[in-house]
Amino acid sequence: MAEANLDPVFQIQRVYLKDLSLEQPNSPEILLNQEQPGVEIQLGVDAKPVAEGLFEITVTATVHTKIEEKTVFMVEAKQAGIFEIRNIQSDQMGALLGIACPQIVYPYLRSNVADIIQRGGFPPVHMAEINFQAMYEQQQAEAMMATSEAPQILV
Structure with missing residues (x-):
């Protein structure tokens, strides 16, 4: 009888690239403005199981540039990866899905965002390296605070 292989798999x-859009709602007029635009970047990470032992990790970025209150351009991008993860202890899964997987996916996202911005006629926006461990730990701390601040019902 063959024994089941219980070696960890990652x-x-x-x-x-799951989704990518570039919007320039105020072109061409805004392109004549010589002011330096403000840049706002938002990131998010999502993890979900897709099959037994398979997980999809999606890293999302929104890059929004404005001059005064007018949008110069906005990029929304979702880069995803499918990872096979088996025989990993449950207490390690959160860190694996929230740190290791996004670190693998993020460089592809950075490259695609810089490329689409440049193809749109703008100098590329180079997104900084992200410390996904610090981001994960902050999310864990916020989740702990939210549960400790939840109203308790005394009976």
């Missing part, structure tokens, strides 16, 4: 199955 493999990238695929990395892919």
